[in-house]
Amino acid sequence: MSQPSIIGYIARVFGELAYPRLCAACRSAPPCGNDSLYYLSLADDTKAPRMCLCEACTSEFEKSTQVKCRECGKPYRECPCVPKALFDVGIKEARCLFAYDTRSHNTAADRVIYSLKRATNRDATVFLSRLLAERISSDFTREGRDIRAFTIAYAPRRPASIREYGSDHMKAVAKETARILGIERADLFKSKVTSAQKTLTADKRALAAKKGYALRHSASPSIQGKSFILIDDIITTGATLAACVSLLKSADVGKICVYCIAKSK
Numbered sequence: 001m002s003q004p005s006i007i008g009y010i011a012r013v014f015g016e017l018a019y020p021r022l023c024a025a026c027r028s029a030p031p032c033g034n035d036s037l038y039y040l041s042l043a044d045d046t047k048a049p050r051m052c053l054c055e056a057c058t059s060e061f062e063k064s065t066q067v068k069c070r071e072c073g074k075p076y077r078e079c080p081c082v083p084k085a086l087f088d089v090g091i092k093e094a095r096c097l098f099a100y101d102t103r104s105h106n107t108a109a110d111r112v113i114y115s116l117k118r119a120t121n122r123d124a125t126v127f128l129s130r131l132l133a134e135r136i137s138s139d140f141t142r143e144g145r146d147i148r149a150f151t152i153a154y155a156p157r158r159p160a161s162i163r164e165y166g167s168d169h170m171k172a173v174a175k176e177t178a179r180i181l182g183i184e185r186a187d188l189f190k191s192k193v194t195s196a197q198k199t200l201t202a203d204k205r206a207l208a209a210k211k212g213y214a215l216r217h218s219a220s221p222s223i224q225g226k227s228f229i230l231i232d233d234i235i236t237t238g239a240t241l242a243a244c245v246s247l248l249k250s251a252d253v254g255k256i257c258v259y260c261i262a263k264s265k
């Protein structure tokens with residue numbers, strides 16, 4: 001080991017003792033300095049050096065990306081299926097990273113989402129934002145679309161949940177994803193949703209979402225003709241995103257691409 005790399009190693013060991021890297025899914029601490037425990041397929045990003053999954057969670061996580069959609073038969077990460085509510089407002093494709101089982105929290109992917117929503121864990125935000133940014137970037141490159149022409153928008157959290165958990169996790173994901181992609185983020189919507197969507201039936205969800213979101217006054221004059229990548233954490237019935245898409249369309253925006261972190265299986 002040469003001198004600079006010894007100094008680098010010592011600095012890293014001390015850094016990790018002071019700020020231990022914890023697995024973003026299970027919060028266990030991988031052994032100090034063990035690089036193999038990082039989720040290595042992610043591009044290097046010096047602003048997020050502490051993001052990692054432990055070995056067990058990495059292999060579980062990779063399995064979740066391979067779960068197959070019952071409708072199209074493709075692994076969820078390639079599944080383009082859109083729920084009816086979103087299709088009805090003109091969205092032909094909705095892309096996600098993996099399948100989410102709302103009833104369990106048994107897989108690494110479920111646990112990362114759980115951590116994200118409860119804001120206990122900044123690593124979960126960084127980890128999922130990086131995956132999302134990578135996915136968007138590779139899709140846009142493959143399809144020859146100019147990502148710089150797009151702005152990231154997100155479906156906001158309902159006010160009661162912000163009070164309960166202290167933050168809007170999707171605002172944080174939108175901010176981080178936009179930073180990694182080098183594009184703008186816009187806070188376009190305000191949420192007036194009162195009851196948790198997951199407690200409602202599909203019809204009631206659609207109605208609650210329709211009444212529950214509005215464009216911020218500051219947003220409406222400036223977004224005409226602009227293109228958006230609209231993101232959310234989980235698509236179940238698509239009601240929330242459909243309400244946001246309708247608002248964007250009423251403001252006469254350009255293209256809208258829909259991405260979510262996971263789809264309910």
Ligand SMILES: [Zn+2]
Nearest residue numbers: 023026054057
């Ligand atoms: Zn873990």
Ligand SMILES: [Zn+2]
Nearest residue numbers: 069072079081
């Ligand atoms: Zn599908």
